[in-house]
Every structure is written in structure tokens, then in C-alpha cells.
Amino acid sequence: MDFESANPSVVKSIKQRDLLNTWLRLYVREQRMPGVEEYQPERLADELLDLVYYTVDTTRLPPLLTIQSDGTRMSSAYGHTGKGRYLDEYLGPRLIPIVMPVYYECIQRGLPVYTISDIDDIYGRIVAYERLLMPFSGGRNVTHVIGSLKTISEDGGFEIRNLMRGNDALPTAKLRAVIDRDLCHRSPGRIAAGDAIEFS
Incomplete structure (x- = not known):
């Protein structure tokens, strides 16, 4: 997968960009992946329905991801909650080849990964599914x-219930990107030629 x-x-x-900027501020400070306990974006509570937390076991190949979140919109899209389950088991055989490589790329690179896929809801309306993955570490892995x-x-409007499982068509990838360039968050309008860069 490219x-x-x-x-x-x-x-x-904009909300995902805010989440990413918080990750970038932490990354730039130490030039390494931040610890998950350091990650405290503003208005985090407003985003919890769209966030899924995973623990990662990199002693296994491929890495094993365990879902730690419950009651998110992903639960509605997939038809049931996944808390405590391995992500690959939760996805099932049809979606594993499409979804898991995105997570593996994020883990292997230790960098954020962003994807956009199109999928039809049960009424045939096209829905864009935007996924931002951010890695965290307590050490090297x-x-x-x-x-x-x-x-x-x-x-x-669209129907989110069973969005990922409600029809025979699989999601169509529109964009797969590793965010590996310009890994800094600059305060807008604060930088002139020769000025020091300020991170907000």
C-alpha cells in the first residue's frame, strides 16, 4: 500500500488539524513521539466521540492493537462496540486488508498518518471518512x-449506523498520506524574515 x-x-x-497541532507541539519539543499522558488538547471532551484510543504491542509481528474506547461514533459505523478487542478481529476479514496497513504504517514510521476514503451509506449517499492516526511512545517503540x-x-445528512458494514461495496481510498514534512506548528502571523520561530 502506497x-x-x-x-x-x-x-x-479544522478540529483534526487542532489535534494534530497539539501532537506536533509535543513532538517538536523533544524531537520524538510524545507520551500519551502528555497529550491534552484543548476542548478534548468535545472530540471524544470521534476519538479512539488503542494500545500497541510491538513485540508481535504484525503489531497488535487493542481498542480502549467505548461508545464512539466508530462503534455506530461498525455496528457494535470494540472496547477490549483486537482491532483486526473487530474489523473482520473484508476490512483488514484495507484498514490495518494504515495503522501499521503509523506504527512503523512513528509519525501521523492521514487517510480519506469514500463509502456509501445504506441509502447510497457518498460519505467521506477522514482518519487521522497519531502515534505515542514511552520510549523507542x-x-x-x-x-x-x-x-x-x-x-x-447520512446514516452512520453500520456505515462500514451496511453494504457490499468496500471503502474507496482517495488519499493515504504520512505527515513527515514541515513537522512544526508555527504561530500564524508571528514570523518575519530573520525572526526566531515560536511554537504555540
Whole structure:
């Protein structure tokens, strides 16, 4: 599976960009993946329905991801909660080849990964599924991944229940990117030629 090289501007959602900026501020400070306990974005409570937390066991090949979140919109999209389950088992054989390589890329690179896929809801309306994965570590290896999962339809309303399992068509990938360029968060309008870079 091929991934583009991208900078943070590839992320469309303003809320996902805010989440990514918080990760970037921590990353730039130490030039390494932050610990998950350090990650405290503003208005985090407003985003919890779209966030999924995973623990990662990198002693296994491929790495083993365990879902730690319950009651998220992902639960509605997949038809049931996945808390405490391995992600690959939760996805099932049809979705594993499409979804798991995205998580493996994030873990292998130790960098955020962003994808956009199109999928039809049960009424045939096209829904864009935007996924931002951010890796975290307590040392060298990835120990946690946080995923922000957004769904949007140009048709307006759509049916999220069983979105990922409700029809025979699989999601169609529109973008797969590793965010590996311009890994800094600059305060807008604060930098002139020769000025020191400030991180907000």
C-alpha cells in the first residue's frame, strides 16, 4: 500500500488539524513521539466521540492493537462496540486488508498518518471518512495510537449506523498520506524574515 509524503496542511478538518497541532507541539519539543499522558488538547471532551484510543504491542509481528474506547461514533459505523478487542478481529476479514496497513504504517514510521476514503451509506449517499492516526511512545517503540475518525457527506445528512458494514461495496481510498514534512506548528502571523520561530 502506497502512502504520499505530506505536511500538516493535508488535513482538511479544522478540529483534526487542532489535534494534530497539539501532537506536533509535543513532538517538536523533544524531537520524538510524545507520551500519551502528555497529550491534552484543548476542548478534548468535545472530540471524544470521534476519538479512539488503542494500545500497541510491538513485540508481535504484525503489531497488535487493542481498542480502549467505548461508545464512539466508530462503534455506530461498525455496528457494535470494540472496547477490549483486537482491532483486526473487530474489523473482520473484508476490512483488514484495507484498514490495518494504515495503522501499521503509523506504527512503523512513528509519525501521523492521514487517510480519506469514500463509502456509501445504506441509502447510497457518498460519505467521506477522514482518519487521522497519531502515534505515542514511552520510549523507542509505539505504545499507543489515538485515532480521530470524521465522517462528512456533501449530500448533508447520512446514516452512520453500520456505515462500514451496511453494504457490499468496500471503502474507496482517495488519499493515504504520512505527515513527515514541515513537522512544526508555527504561530500564524508571528514570523518575519530573520525572526526566531515560536511554537504555540
